[in-house]
Each structure stands twice: as structure tokens, then as C-alpha cells.
Amino acid sequence: MTGMKTDLNMHSQVLEAELGGNGPEPEGFPGHEGELGEADTWMDKAKTLVRQNKLAAFSAVVIVLIILAAVFAPLAAPYDHLEQSLADRLQTPSMAHWLGTDELGRDVLSRIIYGARISLTIGLVPTLISMAIGTVLGMAAGFYGGKADFIIMRLADVMLAFPSLLLAMVVMYTMGGGLINIFIALSLINWASTARVVRAQTLSLKEKEYVEAARSIGVKKWTIMFRHILPNCLPSLIVLFTLNIPSAILSEASLSFLGVGAQPPSASWGLMVVRGKKYLFSEPWLCIAPSVAIMIVVLAFNFLGDGLRDVLDPYLKEQ
Amino acid sequence: MSESIVLDIRNLKSHFFTAKGEVPAVDGVSIQVPAGKIIGIVGESGCGKSMTAMSVMGLLRYPGKVVDGTITLDGRDITHLSPKELSTVRGNELSMIFQEPMTSLNPVITVGRQVREAILLHQKVSRDEAKKRVIEIFREVGIPEPEKRYNSYPHQLSGGLRQRVMIGMAMVCKPKVMIADEPTTALDVTIEAQILRLMKKLCREQGTSIILITHNMGVVAETCDYVYVMYAGKVMEQAETFALFENTSHPYTQGLLKSIPKLNEKAERLYTIEGVVPNLLHLPEGCNFCTRCTEADARCRKEKPALYQAGDGHGVRCFKYESEVQLDGK
């Protein structure tokens, strides 16, 4: 009864207090003089990830393989992805063409490997840009508060309230299709969620005593932000990054599917799905293969993100 | 000690199985709690005092585990009870209060209802009856205006009042033993004094034995009848309170007492125990305290001392007091 409801919670607290434990901040054991030097390096974190979450570790391997395939696409792909051969059109999967060929006789596997280039670039570049924007705005909002906070966060609310795909389509229609414009559209719409997370973190971090210590020394505000606050946001940012990538990839696929994204003949997965749609009942692999590719990449990043969150940012998980 | 022993902990060993190795958080602790007495367990953070309490309460969870020893409550072995059996013991015969009452109280239920639920859980009484009991208990633990406080939420009470509620809840079934883990550490001195006085009163009037876990030598001297001093998972010294303070024997206890600033004397410098508590993963081969002990010799660094009897009911884990009688039954 007394405290039984929370005894698990209590228990971990006591454990932490008594042992340092493997709690949120690995403390080692009290007065662990002999243990100085056993820092929690990135290597240790990676090992913890492998031990704790096999799925995440496996996902990391999958992602690395996909990245390698994309980078070395000319070597990895059995055929040229643009080479048409009407004689070989709509072939079923075979030893020559593992995933068959499309309506223009192009090898589907090669197109998927080349498509990974587009998908990964779309996943990485706009995500990086939007997160950089979101980080700066979120940090400014949290740190300065008051009017700046109000304006930035209301803007973010508007962005979040508006259906993002619709917004992206508006941008794409006004500026026209093409990869560069996808970058711009996705960068513009995705910053708001990052801004929110970073603002919340900044709000709690700026009350920390080490920030107060920096202020008492007379460290300048910008220095405080970039030296004391940003590095401590980093774990959540990394997690957020891995979770934002798949949503960007999905957005690109959706935009291409709707015809405002990548334009033919580029080998975008979204585009491949829409082209394969016509043959869904006769030659289903044209649709299924790129869909499965999207699914694998998205799942892999999501699993990795989940695993990283457990290792890097236990606080986020509790929330 | 000739009194009847309510809670008998023998050679308790609780280890933690962590990625870095097996941590002996509690390493062969024997504690006897006589009826109606206040027993103190004192030590610094990491000495295993809270882990001992968690082991007794059956609250130890993975990666922690009781690996050896027996815990006997009123003649009944409760070391390896099933969760269901444990729940009849906990709260009924054995209860616990924690340092921060806020974490053990549900913030969205009034304190009165929480205590009432505790009564209904263990006793067959009507709801109205239970409510009356709660108000009675609140009055007993010194909560002003108990009828009004019955409908308060935890956050509306001060830290001192919350701790009184927790004590009230722990006393609902008049348990045989109450374990108090740093019950006053989060409180101010004037409130701390009130709570300690309350605990003494309850112990005297209701006959409940109390295990008081604290890091504060002052609290021990003020409240306890018998004291166990722990260090790095082991009991270093145990004695009746007066004997412990007047006839301090173990170098660690001596150092601890000397390093506390005294109110009644002006010192230029404080005595310090040099160094830090050893890492429980890499304990010294000999006595756990040998790395910081000023009197340690070659033997202390090689061999582990037993708990030797140094006087009536006074045990010291130090070779200086080596005798035939060993209190930890080795």
C-alpha cells in the first residue's frame, strides 16, 4: 500500500541514489575513484544499443547497406536504370531481372537502387535544413521568451495546424516540380516540430545551475546558447533526426505519386509506384517492389530512432 | 538484547547484476529489531542502507536480487514470499515511508481517500467507519483540522504535513515494524524535530518498532535505541546508542563523528576521512574501510575482519577488537 503504486519508481530512484546505476545519467558508483576513465564514449553507447535493442542495431546495418548501395549505385545496379529496352518490357522477375522490368523495359531492381539516391537525399537534406531552422528558432524562443517566443511559437502552431502535404503541394504547384523545389518545400514545412522540442529543452536547460554559473561569470548570451544549451539538446536532436528522415521520404513519395514531385524519367520510388499502378493486377511487382523499398527504409529509420532514443535520451522516453 | 525480536535479518546479501559486474550492495547484513524499539541504520550514500530496507520490503527488482540470508518477521520467514503473500505482509505487518512523500502519494486523489483506501484494503469495515478512522489517525499524527485536511490534495499540504500523512498511512494497520527511509531529510529542522518526536511517540504508544534509515548522526543520537553503522555494504559497528557515541570503537565511526562540526565547540579545522568510498565493483581485498583507515596495517589490507564483540551488545568489524565471539555468526 504505502507507496506500492510507485514502488517501481521509488525503487529505481533509490537504486540510482545508492548505486549510480545504469540510470539516465550513468554515474558509475559513488566515489568511483578507481573507475575514472571509464567514460561513456560513443563506442560504449553503440555497444549498449547493440545489447539493448537488436532490432535497432539490425536497422542500422540495413541503413548502412542502403546508403552504400545508393552511393555506389553504378556498381551495385545490374543495369543502367534509364536504359530502355522495349523488347524486354513487363518481364516477370527472373534470374536476369530479379524484380522484373517495367513498361519501358527498364530493370526494376536497378531503378530501385538508383531511387535510393533520391529518397536518401530527400530524407537527409531537407531534414537537416528544416532542423537547423527549427533549432535556431526554438532556442531563441526558449531562451529569450516574451515576444520572440510568442511570435515564433504561434508561427509554428500555424505550420503544425496546416496539413503539411497540402502546404507542400501548394509550394510545388507555385514553383513547379523538381528536386530542388522539393527540398525547399520540405524544409519550410518541417521546422515547426523541431522548434517545439528544442524550445521545451531550452526552457528546462536554461534553469540549470550550470547556465546560471555561466551567467554569473558573465558569459555572453549567444555563447551560453551554443556552448551550454545546444550540446545538451543534441541527443534529442539526433533522435528527432532519425525520426524525421522517414517522414521526409514518405512526403517525397507522396508528392511524386501526386505528380508534383520528381519528374520522369528519374527513378523516384514514389514515381515508380504511380507508374506501376496501371499494372497493379497484371504485373504487381512494379508497384510492390518500390513500396516495399519505401517501407524497409522508413521502418529501419524508425526502429533506429527508437533504439537511439533509449540509449541517448532516456528522459524523452519517459515523457 | 533480551527483548523479543520482531524482525530478524540474518546474513542478508543483496546483489545487483549490472553490465559492469555483480555489485554486492548489501553484503552479509544481520539486524535484529526488538519490539517497540527504534533501530537506526546510518551510513553515507552507497553504503547499502536503503537497499537493505528494499530487500526486507521485498521491493528489490531486477537487476537487484536477494542472493542469500533470511528475513524473519515474527517467527515467519518472509525472504522468498510470492508477490501475493508479500502484499498481505506489506502494509499490514510491515510498512515503509520514504524521503519524499510526494512521490508516494497519488497527486490526483485527496489524502483522506488515499488513507481510507489503505484501511479498506486491509480491514473489513464500512466506508464511513474507515473515514472516521482516517480522521482519528490524522489527529494522532498531529495534522491540524483533520476533517478539513481529509479533502486536501497532496500538493496543498506542506512537506511536513505530507510526511505526517505518510506516517499515518503506514500506521493504519498498526504494523509490527515500520521502515522509515530518510523520513526527515527533505524537511526543515524545525519540522524535522516535530516528525522525529512524532515517530518516538508512535513507537512508545503503539509498540511499533521502527527502523530509521538516515545519514544524519544527529537524528540517530536524538531518536534511536540501537544503531547499526554501515559502510560499503557491511555493518561496521553496532551498539546501543549511548554506547556508540560514548564508546565509539570503529575507526570509521570515529572519523564520521569527528568530521561533523559541533555546535558546542569552535574548531579551526574539521577532521576529515581522506579519500572516497570504494567502488563496490572493485572492493579492496581486505577490510572495506582499509583504503581510508588511518590505522590500517598489512593484515587489514589482506583479510576481511568479522564483526567482533567489543562489549555487551556492541559489535565492531575491526581487527583491533578481535575476540572469540563473532556477532555475524561466522
Added chain:
Amino acid sequence: MENKKVLLEAKHLVKEFPIGGTKKNPLTVHAVSDVNLEIYEGETLALVGESGCGKSTLGRTLIRLLEPTSGEVFFEGEEITSMTAREFAQRRRQMQIIFQDPYASLNPRMSVKEIIAEPLTTYGMKDKGELENRIKDLMKKVGIPEEFYNRYPHQFSGGQRQRIGIARAIALNPRLIICDEPVSALDVSIQSQVLNLLKDLQQEYSLTYLFISHDLSVVKFIADRVCVMFLGSICEIGSTEALYEQPLHPYTRFLLNAIPKADPRLRTEEKELLSGEIPSPVNPPSGCRFHTRCPYAREICSREAPGCKQVGQRQVFCHFPLEK
């Protein structure tokens, strides 16, 4: 005391925090109410009181980590609260602070080297060799072995972290250090090490301490003078010896009575204890703030706030100070 120079002086200092409420009926926490205080050069003045008495807020307001609601603070005769940030920047290095929680006061992502270097580089020390020498020198001063130069805070124990925090505070050779409960988070055996260190450093660098604590035994050891606070206002100020020997304010006496003493022969079984809880600083009692808990309170106490009474060298804020 007379011939000692005043280093810092607060006059009618007030700090209030708005915590909402309605426009008509705003709620404020009266953390510090009309405090007058002098700190002499080279002394240790202890600020003692229970939680919510405003001692930490007062400490932070004195060095402008918090801006006062009203009142003035003089540092070496110069008024500092009305200075612009730029003017204050040069004075700021004279006043540093040591925090209570050694786990929260060090940035977990900065190495010891970077933590101690921060104040130095902020005030323009650029030369790498000079910086390294100074950091190692400071580490030696506070008893952190030089070889831990590149380690991170989580690799240290609480006591060692507190030492790093102290090194950071003394790096700029300040005149005044606010010690905000510097040992309350530490174990007894570590506490005495850090207290000794603070005393040694005070002698070596002729530092002035404002030592904020709730622990009267620690204060007895380290302080020259003690200022007891209750709910935002001062109860009494006097030299440590005299104040512990014969408290003039009832609150001081109850505080001293309540401390659990590490000697079972001094059990306070029969001693008078304060009853009741600490009133809320949002709605502090009228008149003397202590009158709701004071057993000696009379009618005037709830009506009028007591003025400062000079008793020898001591000041007491009570209508009816205790006599022998």
C-alpha cells in the same frame, strides 16, 4: 568589527516574484522584503534559515543574478543595481557563486578543462599555455589531480565535482563568493573536506564569503557572523559566538533547539519545539512575520513589523527580544 571595511551593502532590498493571479488581484511571492545587510571585507557571513525564507534569492539578488524589485546594492561603495550590463561586466568578475547541487552546476558535455577555462577565456585569456598552466594551478589548489584535466563531470564523485565548481568560482580572483548551500548535497565525510578547503582558500586569497545554509552546525564552524532569516526578512544578525551562546530572537532559539545533536546525552526530549508550519511567502503574516509561530507573540507583533534594535554589536528585529 568597527575598523573593518564594508565590501557589500544592501539597502532596503526587495525581491518579489509574480506568480500569476488576476490583474486586480495579482499573486506575488515576497521572497526578500526590505533587507538591510552589510558584508565586511574578509569575513564569512552566514545566511541561515529554513526553506522559503529567501536566503538563496537574497544571495543571488546581491550579485545581480536576479534583478531586485527595488532597493540598492553597493559593492565597495558603488551602486551596482542601476548599472548597465556593460558597466557591470567588470564588477561581475569580483563576485562569484558556488552552487548547492554539484550534479546540476557543471555542464555534462564540457570537460573539466573547459569548465575551468570558461571564466578565464570570457575575460580575455587567450594564450593556450598560460591557460593550461592556470587551469592546472587551480585544479591543484582545490585538490583535483592534474591528470583529470580532460575528464568529464560524470566521471567524478559529488565531492570532486564540488571542488571543480569551486575552482571555477575562484578562477577570476573574485573578492566575494556566494556559497549557496555548498555542502548540503554531500556526505558527511566529504562535507568536512570541502569545508576545510573553503576555509583554506579564504585565507590564501583573502576571500569574503556569504555562506548560505540551513545547517547550523556547519555555519557554526565556518562563519564569523550569522544572519538569521525567516520568510523574507531578517530576524537577527550577530557574531557567531554570541548568537549561538545567547540568541536574542525567539526564532533563533527554536532553530538552535531543533537541530538534532550528535550526542544522545543532549536529547531534546523535554525541550520546547516550534509548532505549526512555515507560513506561505505568497501571503506572509502581517506585522512580525514570525508572530504566527511565536509563543511569545503579543498583540503588537501582528500589527507592526519590528524595527531594528541594536543590542551591543548585534541587531535584532523583534519587539520583545529574549533576555538571559
